Amino acid sequence: MTTIADVAKRAGVSVATVSRTLHHSAKVDPRTRERVLQAASELEYVASPTATSLASGRTRVIAVVAPMMSRWFFASILTAIEQSLREDDYHALLMVLEDQPTEGHSRLAPEMFAKRVDGIVWLNVPLSSQEEDLMRRLALPMVCVGAPIGETPTVMIDDRRAARAGVEHLLALGHRRIAFVGTAVESIAHMSTPAARGDAFREALIEAGLPVREDWVLDTDWTADAAAAMVEPILRGPDRPTAVLAASDEMAIGVVGAARRLGLRIPEDLSLVGIDDHTFAAALGLTTVRQDVPAQGRAATSLLLSAIEQGADHPPATRIELGTELIVRDTSAPPSS
Amino acid sequence: MTTIADVAKRAGVSVATVSRTLHHSAKVDPRTRERVLQAASELEYVASPTATSLASGRTRVIAVVAPMMSRWFFASILTAIEQSLREDDYHALLMVLEDQPTEGHSRLAPEMFAKRVDGIVWLNVPLSSQEEDLMRRLALPMVCVGAPIGETPTVMIDDRRAARAGVEHLLALGHRRIAFVGTAVESIAHMSTPAARGDAFREALIEAGLPVREDWVLDTDWTADAAAAMVEPILRGPDRPTAVLAASDEMAIGVVGAARRLGLRIPEDLSLVGIDDHTFAAALGLTTVRQDVPAQGRAATSLLLSAIEQGADHPPATRIELGTELIVRDTSAPPSS
DNA sequence: CTGAAAGCGCTTACAG
DNA sequence: CTGAAAGCGCTTACAG
Missing domain, CATH: 3.40.50.2300 (Response regulator)
Known part of the structure; x- marks a missing residue:
């Protein structure tokens, strides 16, 4: 393993000078500098990050x-x-x-x-x-x-605004029976994102003069599987929402799966909006609220x-x-x- | 920052002894050991990984x-x-x-x-x-x-066997017109996986006595979007495959999207098999070849x-x-x- | 502009 | 079982 001492020896200078020319470029005679650089490259010298860290106090x-x-x-x-x-x-x-x-x-x-x-x-x-x-x-x-x-x-991102953009799009389309998938299940209850998006959903409905059906606000662990499992029951039967806002595109994909199993066509029978703009969103034609x-x-x-x-x-x-x-x-x- | 010397001082021993009791547990008097451990924990001592690496030659x-x-x-x-x-x-x-x-x-x-x-x-x-x-x-x-x-x-994994498992499932179901999505586009041509899966696909057809239509073996960059774009043309019109094997579940999801746009029902109009068992595979009901x-x-x-x-x-x-x-x-x- | 030397915080023979 | 000391490979005042 070639060290700074090897470079110094070959360049005929001290290790201090090698260190200086390799870093701060602080006041090194151009010709010395040249010799050091030459020696370092001939030896394919790579400084030890470990030694550098110990000496400098920074690990990078x-x-x-x-x-x-x-x-x-x-x-x-x-x-x-x-x-x-x-x-x-x-x-x-x-x-x-x-x-x-x-x-x-x-x-x-x-x-x-x-x-x-x-x-x-x-x-x-x-x-x-x-x-x-x-x-x-x-x-x-x-x-x-x-x-x-x-x-x-x-x-x-502003989670409330993101969720509102989704609901308001559905409201503007004329939907009045909208479900939300993505408040938090116990295990992730510490996370603020699900609550923020859920709250914004409720608020938007209330501002639109619509009732909030809490049985249509679904707790999940934010996976596609969980979303599918939670949404399926409320999608059954005639008293069902005409639209779903999913708090993430991944959950929206779960809803796509549930709809398919129930024979519901999207968007004819059910509108669906996600949040994220997941890699798959374009391929699946998913309406979503994009975050960068x-x-x-x-x-x-x-x-x-x-x-x-x-x-x-x-x-x-x-x-x-x-x-x-x-x-x-x-x-x-x-x-x- | 508390160092090994601080621990040594508080325990009334040398740094060597601290180092020994904290590692190799090599021959340290139980009582000394106890004092060292005590001191280390009182001081909330954490060894510097950087110094340890420099001295030991291992970074972990x-x-x-x-x-x-x-x-x-x-x-x-x-x-x-x-x-x-x-x-x-x-x-x-x-x-x-x-x-x-x-x-x-x-x-x-x-x-x-x-x-x-x-x-x-x-x-x-x-x-x-x-x-x-x-x-x-x-x-x-x-x-x-x-x-x-x-x-x-x-x-x-054995990429050839994985792909064969997929084709053979489709053949067993009675399909004779099968397309493959997932040989490599130029930019990823160095990767062996696409070629291996594509070759196995062709082999399986040949062994089944079927012709290999090279226009149904589609190069992609292995994204859902690319798969959707590539497969759409061959899914149009009556002379189309009845089944698609996608070399990854992600590409299979692209095919789902393409089918949806064309109004093709899965599996009634088109069978689809992927490879991976992606997180979404269960939610979407995707038949696939699972890898662990x-x-x-x-x-x-x-x-x-x-x-x-x-x-x-x-x-x-x-x-x-x-x-x-x-x-x-x-x-x-x-x-x- | 450059070098000698101390120091960063550990580990590890080497003695005892 | 334990300590003194060298060494790991750098950086950085301190002199000159």
Whole structure:
């Protein structure tokens, strides 16, 4: 393994000079510089990140904490975050926390983060109160995506507006019997997104002078399977909604499946609107409320990196909200009279 | 930041003793041990991974290289890999290489891996020849998943058998006019999976005494959108296939979309079989050939970690092939006469 | 502009 | 069983 000393020897300079020319470009004689660069490239020298970290106190590694990867949102944003980190010469250390948070024991340990990463991107993973304590004691720069934790700076969409855009589209088409799939089941009740979207749904109905049938506001764990299972019963029989707003496109796909099994045609018998603009949305012709996930990823990393590089004194923006956009495709239409 | 010296002082021992009791448990007097543990816990001591790495020469970090996260297979396997690494006290450094490989310039740089990770899990990312060179010179323990690179140990399914299972199911149902979606478009031509599945498709038809219509073997980039776009033309008009085998469930979902637009009912007018058992497959009632992705992830990490821990002398298994299983749901049925 | 040296926080022979 | 010391490969004041 070639080290900085090898380069120094070959270039006939001290290791300090090698270090300087390879970094700060601080005042190095052009000819010395040339020799060092030459030697480094001949030896195919790569500095040890580990030694650099120990000496500098910076790891240039960011932890990205996600609750799962199997959901489109998380996979997409992880991609965006990893790429924008790498552009800035940082690396992404991934941690997937699939278990649910429970009071009384922590899925988190200080060793996962302490002295290992310079900062954390937190992707909508709900925390128990003791886990929140632990994270606070770590005192690492952190940014949340999707939902805030305490006072932590957060990048997110306006969940209420997104949901309202969906309902209002259905109302405008003339629907009066609308169901909502996607308030939270017990296990994910800590997450704010389901509640925000559900509340907005109810509000929009009330403002339109319509009753809110709570039996048409369906709790799920936000998977396609669960959405299908929950929605099927209320889609049976004549007293059924003419439209469904799903809080995510993945759940909307579950509704597509349920409708198919029941022989309901979309949009003739049932209108359907999702939220996300999932990769499959276009192929399936799904009307949806689009969110720009890569933009959220980029915003999160730039927020975090500037907090890291400027030190904790510059208080970073506390909240960045990105817009959403209704995309009308084939799954929404006026109710058949 | 509390260091090993702080712990040593508080416990009244040397740092060497602290190090020993915290690791090898090698011969430490029980009472000394107790004092050290006590001191460490009182101080909430966490060893610096960076210093440990520098001193030990091991980082306990594994690079996971993926071509994209937006595909179900990659998101699923990444989850499995990250979790099994963490169980063994390793960490996953993620790198997403979305660009296509091109001769003449490398997306890879030695700094991404050298002295930074102890090994690499390579997820079906095609390499240009110079990139392959670079990886070889790095001489890091490596394992491939999904498709092999040169002689690198690989965990994968038998792609030919998986595809055959799909075709043979359709043949058994009585189909004679079967199309295949999922040979490779130019940009992913380096990947072996599309070719293997396509070849197996052709073989199965030939063995059944059927002609292979090459205009029904469709190149795509393996997205739902592309599959939909490619399949639509051949689904139009009376001279159309009665069944489609898609090389992935994601492409099968694209076919569902295309069929919907054309007013074709599944399975009455068109049978459809995918490969994967994607999260959405059950909700959509998709008949598919299931692969166990978490098992592949676990196999890959255990292969890699044992190569790392036993040193390069023990040549690891060169290939692990996991089985697949046909799952019949609602999208496949005998052709309507 | 450059070098000698201390220091980052560990691990690991080497003595005892 | 335990300690003193060297060493891992860098960075960064401090002199010059």
